[in-house]
Amino acid sequence: MSDADLRAHAEEIQEQFSDHLDVDVEDVQHRLEQLVDEYKVPVDEARRSVTNHYLDEAGLERDEMRTGNDELALEDVDEPEEWIDITAKVVELWEPRADAIGQVGLLGDDTGTIKFTAWAKSDLPELEEGTVYRLGNVVTDEYEGQFSVKLNRTTTVTELDEELEVGDDSVEIEGAMVDVQSGSGLIKRCPEKDCTRVLENGRCSEHGGVDGEFDLRIKAVIDDGREVHDVIFDREATEELTGMTMDEAIEMAQDALDTTVVADEMRSKVLGWYYRVRGPTFRRYVLADEAKRLDGPVDTEETLIKARSI
Numbered sequence: 001m002s003d004a005d006l007r008a009h010a011e012e013i014q015e016q017f018s019d020h021l022d023v024d025v026e027d028v029q030h031r032l033e034q035l036v037d038e039y040k041v042p043v044d045e046a047r048r049s050v051t052n053h054y055l056d057e058a059g060l061e062r063d064e065m066r067t068g069n070d071e072l073a074l075e076d077v078d079e080p081e082e083w084i085d086i087t088a089k090v091v092e093l094w095e096p097r098a099d100a101i102g103q104v105g106l107l108g109d110d111t112g113t114i115k116f117t118a119w120a121k122s123d124l125p126e127l128e129e130g131t132v133y134r135l136g137n138v139v140t141d142e143y144e145g146q147f148s149v150k151l152n153r154t155t156t157v158t159e160l161d162e163e164l165e166v167g168d169d170s171v172e173i174e175g176a177m178v179d180v181q182s183g184s185g186l187i188k189r190c191p192e193k194d195c196t197r198v199l200e201n202g203r204c205s206e207h208g209g210v211d212g213e214f215d216l217r218i219k220a221v222i223d224d225g226r227e228v229h230d231v232i233f234d235r236e237a238t239e240e241l242t243g244m245t246m247d248e249a250i251e252m253a254q255d256a257l258d259t260t261v262v263a264d265e266m267r268s269k270v271l272g273w274y275y276r277v278r279g280p281t282f283r284r285y286v287l288a289d290e291a292k293r294l295d296g297p298v299d300t301e302e303t304l305i306k307a308r309s310i
Helices: 004-015 026-040 045-060 235-242 246-256 260-270 300-308
Strands: 083-094 101-109 113-118 132-143 146-151 156-160 170-180 186-190 215-222 228-233 275-281 285-288 290-297
Touching: 004 026, 004 045, 026 045, 026 146, 045 132, 170 260, 186 246, 186 260, 215 235, 215 246, 215 260, 228 235, 228 275, 235 246, 235 260, 235 290
Parallel strands: 113 146, 228 285
Antiparallel strands: 083 101, 083 132, 101 113, 132 146, 132 156, 170 215, 170 275, 186 215, 215 228, 275 285, 275 290
């Protein structure tokens, strides 16, 4: 991360505490640099650590700190590692898959929905389904083009006695799957906290050589007869679409000493069939939340050539 980016983070933290402490922005930047440059801590974790230091120094509780962040509608969340305030309804809570996660689920406002994660160590009040909250000082994250927000120790949680209509930001497409792209099948992701980058030759672009964690995905091209759509299926959607579990995929790759056999097997199961897919969009991708196979196989080469000629 550049000095200018760290300086911007330092200035934001200094501004948050300007009513409570005589904080020198140079001191804030030095603390950030030490964590990020010397100890290789991800910048959002470094920012939380530095913010917590000043919270303790000022003797403040979370709800006493003025965040100074922009309040954004959920549809306007389009950059990772931004500190924002949001007002949203808890649409659904999911079962956490790791002890480090306190709560995970879906938030919504009138512009759409977004996933949230609250860390167990953050010691935040538990959110309840159907309740509207103002959440101050949450940090944005991005995974395969899909944005989410993370609640941390500095997040303020204020329950609001009001109703909020949740908008639907999903699209639905029907068409033939004409290609399964490179990067599909059994992949490995960086195991570092808050990092979900796909490893290339065992290396993360941010954290270098790491022991990755397995994941499944399909990056597909679906032709609806008028245009082609790039669609990403995450692990859950991939398992449902192919009937292949993560354990089965790992065993298949270990037997063959080659992970590419998983993508080949998936390709043979899904390519050339019609599907109805529904999910949010990000840039050129449809992020599949729901997928259903429809009737009839197709000639994928003929269909793709036709689509590219439109």
